Amino acid sequence: MDEGTEPSVGPSSIERRFFNREMSWLAFNRRVLEEACNPRHPLLERLRFLSISANNLDEFFMVRVAGLKAHQSLKVEDVSIDGLTPSQQLAAIIAEADSLVKSQHEVWAVLRSELAEAGMTVLAGEEPLDDEADAWLDKHFREQIFPILTPQAIDPAHPFPFIPNKGASLIFELKRGRTSVRELIMTPSSVPRFIRIPGKNARYIALEDLIRRKTAYLFPRYQVVRGGGFRLIRDSDIEIEEEAEDLALYLGKAIKRRRRGRVVRLELEPGMPDSLVSAVQEGLDATGGAIISETRGLLGMTDLSQLVEEDRPELKFTPFTPRFPERVREHGGDCFAAIKEKDFLVHHPYESFEVVVEFIEQAAADPDVVAIKQTLYRAGKQSAIIRALIDAAEAGKSVTAVVELKARFDEEQNLVWANALERAGVQVVYGFIEWKTHAKVSMVVRREEKGFRTYCHFGTGNYHPVTAKVYTDLSYFTADAKIGRDAVKLFNYITGYLEPKTLNHLVMSPQQMRGEIIRLIDVEIANAKAGKPSGIWAKFNSLVDPTIIEKLYEASAAGVKIDLVVRGICCLRPGVPGMSDNIYVKSIVGRFLEHGRLWCFGNGEELPGPNAKVYISSADWMPRNFDRRIEYMLPIQNPTVHAQLLEQVMVANLIDNEQSWRLNPDGSYTRIAAAEGHAFNLHQYFMSNPSLSGRGQALKKGRRVPKLRFQRGR
Numbered sequence: 123m124d125e126g127t128e129p130s131v132g133p134s135s136i137e138r139r140f141f142n143r144e145m146s147w148l149a150f151n152r153r154v155l156e157e158a159c160n161p162r163h164p165l166l167e168r169l170r171f172l173s174i175s176a177n178n179l180d181e182f183f184m185v186r187v188a189g190l191k192a193h194q195s196l197k198v199e200d201v202s203i204d205g206l207t208p209s210q211q212l213a214a215i216i217a218e219a220d221s222l223v224k225s226q227h228e229v230w231a232v233l234r235s236e237l238a239e240a241g242m243t244v245l246a247g248e249e250p251l252d253d254e255a256d257a258w259l260d261k262h263f264r265e266q267i268f269p270i271l272t273p274q275a276i277d278p279a280h281p282f283p284f285i286p287n288k289g290a291s292l293i294f295e296l297k298r299g300r301t302s303v304r305e306l307i308m309t310p311s312s313v314p315r316f317i318r319i320p321g322k323n324a325r326y327i328a329l330e331d332l333i334r335r336k337t338a339y340l341f342p343r344y345q346v347v348r349g350g351g352f353r354l355i356r357d358s359d360i361e362i363e364e365e366a367e368d369l370a371l372y373l374g375k376a377i378k379r380r381r382r383g384r385v386v387r388l389e390l391e392p393g394m395p396d397s398l399v400s401a402v403q404e405g406l407d408a409t410g411g412a413i414i415s416e417t418r419g420l421l422g423m424t425d426l427s428q429l430v431e432e433d434r435p436e437l438k439f440t441p442f443t444p445r446f447p448e449r450v451r452e453h454g455g456d457c458f459a460a461i462k463e464k465d466f467l468v469h470h471p472y473e474s475f476e477v478v479v480e481f482i483e484q485a486a487a488d489p490d491v492v493a494i495k496q497t498l499y500r501a502g503k504q505s506a507i508i509r510a511l512i513d514a515a516e517a518g519k520s521v522t523a524v525v526e527l528k529a530r531f532d533e534e535q536n537l538v539w540a541n542a543l544e545r546a547g548v549q550v551v552y553g554f555i556e557w558k559t560h561a562k563v564s565m566v567v568r569r570e571e572k573g574f575r576t577y578c579h580f581g582t583g584n585y586h587p588v589t590a591k592v593y594t595d596l597s598y599f600t601a602d603a604k605i606g607r608d609a610v611k612l613f614n615y616i617t618g619y620l621e622p623k624t625l626n627h628l629v630m631s632p633q634q635m636r637g638e639i640i641r642l643i644d645v646e647i648a649n650a651k652a653g654k655p656s657g658i659w660a661k662f663n664s665l666v667d668p669t670i671i672e673k674l675y676e677a678s679a680a681g682v683k684i685d686l687v688v689r690g691i692c693c694l695r696p697g698v699p700g701m702s703d704n705i706y707v708k709s710i711v712g713r714f715l716e717h718g719r720l721w722c723f724g725n726g727e728e729l730p731g732p733n734a735k736v737y738i739s740s741a742d743w744m745p746r747n748f749d750r751r752i753e754y755m756l757p758i759q760n761p762t763v764h765a766q767l768l769e770q771v772m773v774a775n776l777i778d779n780e781q782s783w784r785l786n787p788d789g790s791y792t793r794i795a796a797a798e799g800h801a802f803n804l805h806q807y808f809m810s811n812p813s814l815s816g817r818g819q820a821l822k823k824g825r826r827v828p829k830l831r832f833q834r835g836r
Contacts (some may be wrong), residue, residue, distance in 0.1 A: 123694060124769030127154075135174075135175040138204075138695070139671075139672075139675070139695060139701065139791050140203045140204045140668065140671065140693045140694070140695065141204060141692065141694070141695060142202055142203075142206060142214070143202060143203070143212065143666055143691055143693055144190075144202075144211055144214075144215050144444050145214060145215070145218060145665065145692050145694055145789070146184055146690075146691045146693060146789070147182065147186070147690065148182075148218045148219065148222060149183070149789065149790075149791060150216065150616065150689070150690045150691060150709065150711075151175050151178045151212035151222065152175075152222055152225070153178060153709060153711045153783055153791060153792060154171055154175045154711055155171065155172065155175040155222065155225060155226060155229060156711075156793070157171040157711055158172040158175065158233065158436060159229060159232075160779070163439075163713075164436070164437050164438050164439060164455045165233070165236055165237065165240055165428070165437045166432065166434060166437040166438050166621070167430075167437075167438055167439055167713075168233060169233055169237070169426055169429060169430055170231065170421060170427060170430045171216055172226060172229055172230060172426060173423060173424050173425070173426040173427040174428070174596075175222075175423075175427070176422070176423035177424040177425040177427075178207065178268050179219065179222065179223070180288060180355055180424060182219075183219075183355045183386050183387045183413075184287070184355055184357065184386065184679050185358060187212070187215060187386055187387070187413070188356075188357035188358065188384075188386045189502050190208045190211055190212050190215070190381070190409055191212065191275060191357075191386060192357070192409075193208040194208045194209050194212060195411060196204060196614060198724045200216075203666075203693060204667045204693070205532035218224065219415075220415060223415065223417060223418075224418065226423055227417065227418040227420070230419070230420060230423060230426070233545055234700065235761070237429075240434075240437060241324065242321045242323075242324040242326070242327045242429070242432060242434070242648045243323070243324065243325045243326065244270050244316070244327075244328070244429070245325060245326065245327045245328075245331065246331075247285035247331045247334060247335075248334075248335070251319075255319050255321070255325065258320060259319065259327070259332060259335075261316075261334075262317065263332060263456065264339070267313060267329070267332070267333075268314075268336075268339070268340070270310045270312065270481070271307055271310065271312060271333070271340070272307070272308070272472070273305045273306070273307050273340060273341070273440075274305065274306050274307070275303055276293075276303075276304040276305070276306055276401065276405065276695055277304070277755055278302070280674045280715060281399075281404025281417070282306070282404075282406065282610045283306065283308070285354060285406065286306060286311075286356075287355065287356040287358055288353065288355065288356075288422065288424075289308060289309075289311075289353065289354060290308075290309045290330065290351065290352070290353040290421055290422055291306055291307060291308045291309065291350070291351065291352055291353075291742035292306070292307045292309070292330055292333060292334070292349060292350070292351050293305070293306045293307075293312050293349060293350060293351075293398050293401065293402060294306075294307075294337065294341070294346050294347075294348070295346075295347045295348045295349065295395075295397070295398065296341055296345065296346060296347065296552070297344065297345050297347050298343055298344045298345065302347075302749070303344070304398075304401060305341065307333060307340075308335070308481060309329050311328055312421045313329055313682055314329070314428055314595055315328060315329055315330070315422070315428055316328055316425065316426075316428050316429055316438075317329060317332060318432075323392065324432050324434075326429060326675060328420070330351055330421075331528060334349075335361070338764055340801040345622055348395050348398065349396065349398070349725070350390065350391045350393070350398055350399075351390075351391040351394075351421055352388060352389060352390050352391065352393030352394070352402055352421070352424050353386050353388075353389045353421040354387065354388050354389070354406060354408070354412075355385070355386050355387040355389075356383040356384065356385055356386060356602065357384050357386050358383055366471040377381070384411065384412075385406050385407070385408040385409075385411075385412045386402070386411075386412060386413065386631075387412065387413045388402070388406065388408050388412045388413070388414050388415065389413060389415050389416075389417050389421050389422075390402075390414065390415065390416045390417065390418075391417065391419075391421065391814075392417065392418060392419065394416070395638060399414075403566060417621050422665075434484055439713055442471075442809055444470070444471055444472060444473055444476075444591075445472065445473050445474065445812060446473070446474045446476065446477060447460070447468055447473060447474075447477055448812075449463070449464075449466055450477060450480075455480070456484070457477065457480055457481045457577075458566075458577060458597075460482065460579065460599075461577050461599045461600065461601050462575070462577075462601050464762075465598070465599060465600040465601075465602065465760040465763055466598075466599055466758070466760075466762075466763065467596060467597065467598050467599075467763045467766055467813065468596070468597040468598075468599070468773065469594070469596060469597075469766075469808065469811075469813050470583065470590050470594065470595045470596070470597060471590060471591050471592060471594065471595075472594075472595065472808040472809055472813070473813060475587060475591070477596075477597070478507075478579060478581070478585065478590075478597055479506045479507060479587070481564070481566070481577075481681040482494070482496070482506075482507055482510040482511065482514075482566075482601070483506065483510045483513075484516065484566065485510070485514065485566040485568075485577075486511070486513040486514035486519070487509040487513070487517075488568065488571045490568050490570065491514070491519060491567070491568050492519060492567050492568070492569055492571075492574070493519060493520040493521070493522075493566070493567040494511065494514050494519060494520070494521045494522070494526075494564070494565070494566050494567075495521075495522045495523075495563075495564065495565045495609075495613045496511060496521075496522070496523050496524070496563075496564040496565075496585075497523075497524040497526070497559055497562060497563050497564070497616075498523055498524065498525045498526065498536070498539065499526045499558075499559070499560055499562065499583075499584050499585075499655045500536075500584040500586050500589070501535075501536070501539060501584070501585050501586060502535075502586040502587055502588050502589070502624070503535060505539070505585070505586075505587065506587065507585045508539050508542065508543065511523055511543060511546075511548055511759070512542065512543060512546040512548065515546045515547040515548045516547065517545055520549075521543075521547070521548045521549065522549045522551065522613065522617065522753075523540075523543050523548050523549070523551070524551045524552075524553055524557045524559050524613070524616050524617070525539060525540045525543070525550055525551070525552060526552075526553060526558055526560070527540065527552050540552075545834070549617075551616060551617045553616050553661065553752065554616075554619075554752070556750065557632065557750050557751055558750065558751045558752070559616055559703040559738045559751070559753055560740055560741070560747070560751040560752060560753050561612065561630075561727055561752050561753050561754045562580065562581035562582065562583065562585065562740050563578065563579070563580055563581075563582060563609060563612060563615070563754065564578070564579045564585075565577065565578045565579075565606065565610070566578075573663070574607030575600070575601055575603075575606075575800075576598070576603065576607075576609065576610070577600075577601050577606075578599070578600050578601070578602075578605055578606055578609050579597060579598070579599055580598045580600075580738065580754065580756050581595060581596070581597050581740070582595045582596045582597075582717065582718040582719045582720075582738055582739065582740060583595030583596075583599075583717050583718070591716065592714055592715055593715050593717040594714045594715065594717055594718050594805075595670055595717050595718045596718045596719075596738050596756070596767070596771070597700065598738060598756065598763065599762075602627075602750075604626035604627060605626065605627050605672045605676055605756070607626060608622075608625045608626050608627055608628035611625060611628075612628060612630060612752075612754065614797045615630070615652035615752070616682075616752060621633065626758060627653075627757055627759075628754050628755070628756055629749060629754065629756075630751065630752065630754055631741060631747060631748050631749070631752065631753040631754075632748060632749050632751065632752070632755065635741060635747075636667070636669065636670065636748040636749075638755070639670060639673075639721075639743070639755075640670070640673050642721075642723045642735060643658065643670075643673045643674065643676075643677050643682075643723075644673075645723065645725065646658055646677055646723055646724060647676060647677050647680045647682060648724075649682075649724070650677070650680045650681040650682045651680055651681075654726050655724055655726060655727050655728040655731075656677075656682045656683070656723070656724050656726075657682065657683045657684070657685075657723075657724035657729040658674075658677065658682060658684045658685070658686075658720075658721075658723055658724070659681075659685050659686075659721075659722040659729055659730075659768075659772050659776065660684075660686050660687070660720070660721045660722065660743075661686075661687040661688075661692075661718065661719065661720045661721070661753070661771075661772065661775055662687075662688060662689075662715070662720075662721075662739075662741075662742045662743055663688070663689050663690050663716075663717065663719070663742045664688065664691040664692070664742040664743070664744050665686065665688050665691070665693060665694050665707075665742070665743045665744075666691055666743065666744040666745065667744055667745050667747075668744050669692070670743050671693060671694045674694060674702070674705060675694075675701055675702055675705075677704075678701070678702045678703060678704040678705045679700070679701070679704075681704065683702060683704050684704060684705045684706065685706050686706070686707045686708070686778055686784075687707075687708055687709070687716070687776065688707055688708075688709055689710060689711070689715075689716045690709070690716075691744075692707055692709070692785055693725065694707065694788075695787055695789070696785055696787065697786065697787045698787050702787075704786075707784070707785040708776075708782050708783060708784050708785065708794070709782070709783045709785065709791065710775060710778055710781050710782050710804070711781060711783070712780070712803070712804075712805050713781075713805045714805050716775070718738070718771070719738060719739040719740065719741060719742065720736070720737070720738055720739075720767055720771060720772055721736070721737045721738075721739065721755070721769055721774055722734050722736050722737075722767075722815045723735040725786070729768070729774060729794060730768040730769050730772070730832070732761070732764070732765075734764075734768055735757065736757065736758045736764050736767050736768050737754065737755045737756060737757050738755070738756055738767070739755040740753045740754055740755070741753035741754075754821070762814055763814075765814055766813055766814035769829075770813065770814060770830065771829065773831070773832045774802075774804040774807055774808065775804055776804060776832045777802050777804075777830060777831075777832050778802055778804040779794045779795070779796040779801060779802055780796060780798075780801055780802065780806075781802040781803060781804070781805065782794040807828075807830075
């Protein structure tokens with residue numbers, strides 16, 4: 123391996139076979155931040171990307187860094203797949219995270235200037251205002267903000283208050299004659315972070331800056347000597363104990379404990395006096411383990427998402443209205459008639475998530491439906507799916523809901539839904555203590571002339587009405603009897619621990635999925651060695667599992683051409699001569715978040731071919747998906763859906779050159795540049811062109827969809 127392909131971390135050639143998971147994630151978040159600099163995006167959408175990158179980094183510290191800090195404090199020396207101890211990983215993470223935060227502030231400075239040119243001003247701390255605006259702010263502060271604030275003295279009689287996760291505060295040192303006092307003000311989460319001053323041109327001021335302007339009103343008779351702002355991130359992971367007798371009760375208590383998790387990261391405004399920094403560290407019990415970071419200005423950039431709500435449509439993406447499947451319309455909106463005629467696929471968000479909601483709503487209202495079974499991982503706060511399940515139970519149907527209480531950061535909402543469902547008579551199941559139920563499946567049993575028929579929906583994403591508008595996912599509807607029986611066995615396994623002896627089509631984890639993927643790769647290896655065509659195309663969010671990565675290296679060495687679309691974490695090192703020179707990895711970051719899982723294997727033919735093995739799945743290729751989650755992978759045998767997934771969805775992802783980044787052998791990513799006249803944006807393609815399945819008669823008489831062609835070139 124030459125010097126240009128050596129990794130920045132990893133002590134031996136064995137570890138150099140893998141990238142570090144945490145550093146790969148940080149590289150993904152830098153790609154998200156780079157979209158805030160993308161001139162093709164409207165200005166407020168660029169601001170949204172900046173906010174997303176900041177929120178992503180918060181969650182990274184809340185979970186991943188918190189876990190490594192816990193291992194470090196317990197002196198756990200387990201190494202990562204690239205050979206680093208927790209302490210070594212933390213050192214690399216902190217350096218890269220600080221660099222990322224520095225870049226975020228540089229991007230914010232540019233965006234702030236461009237926003238001002240576009241008529242949206244975010245005022246600096248002491249920037250002067252005209253008399254009218256100053257008078258409005260003074261009145262607004264006295265009437266709307268002052269009553270909510272609670273200045274608290276910090277002294278032996280007034281101990282340092284508890285500050286919640288992601289809480290921001292101001293601390294001041296005040297003086298009155300010879301008397302000195304420290305005062306702390308927590309900025310209330312009930313008040314918008316950015317306050318809009320009335321007027322045609324949008325002018326905003328940050329809440330903390332407004333408070334600073336009004337310290338004379340807040341602290342009468344005192345002089346502010348010095349002060350500063352800070353923000354903290356707490357450990358927000360929840361460890362599930364296997365001996366927990368009541369999972370719902372246990373999680374309810376664990377959520378309360380999480381709110382008081384130890385401080386993992388403490389962000390300070392620049393120039394904060396050492397005496398106040400020490401007071402904050404001691405008050406938060408953050409003198410030892412917390413990561414201290416001095417920012418260059420604005421704390422909590424995730425709140426910049428509030429500015430995106432400004433009514434400036436010309437500064438945002440052109441609104442897009444998803445299509446509704448023509449097949450369902452041709453059957454008068456009857457989902458069951460449409461599915462009974464032929465399987466079809468819905469490609470979100472280009473095609474409406476409403477068809478999934480209507481599938482459950484129609485099942486709830488249909489007197490011939492006798493049973494509904496549904497997994498719920500993340501359903502959101504406003505869930506029509508939950509309402510439909512409640513209606514079905516109240517109508518006397520047998521309704522089973524598998525509610526995954528361990529869905530990170532949705533535990534509390536899922537507890538609320540579980541209680542509401544149980545009150546309505548739904549049989550609520552929480553699944554396994556040690557495993558998460560991550561499979562997205564619903565099934566409806568309906569009484570028909572020839573007996574009972576089972577209708578199924580398999581999704582690659584969540585039953586979540588908000589994320590379905592911005593995540594690209596796949597929904598497969600089928601009334602195939604064999605698949606229906608497999609779905610029944612999957613639910614029986616979750617609800618009754620009844621492991622199926624055989625399955626017709628479905629493959630499940632944690633029992634079979636890794637082994638089945640290895641078997642499929644072995645087929646491609648055998649074909650390549652026999653001189654037959656071979657190939658693997660796969661799309662998922664993360665690639666971490668070392669066993670699968672080693673098998674892909676083996677396939678590459680055998681001559682199998684492998685093309686992977688990995689949006690986020692990728693621990694596989696592509697393009698290394700003799701190891702992975704036949705593996706190509708790209709990441710797509712754009713208007714929509716690529717979330718669908720789709721895997722294609724040549725099966726003795728060049729891809730894309732009619733006999734290729736094509737699967738959709740709920741799983742990424744990570745140890746947790748194979749070993750600690752209930753997941754599914756489903757082979758697609760319907761010819762039209764098979765062609766749609768292979769020749770449209772997969773090829774479009776492979777040939778996109780406007781939102782794509784290539785992963786290099788050294789772990790860096792390079793934005794792919796389109797040749798002049800050959801630009802292709804997969805999101806724009808699917809927004810403009812209808813899908814192959816679900817189109818009904820429109821497929822025959824409608825305009826032709828441009829055929830895509832993938833040529834493997836480097």
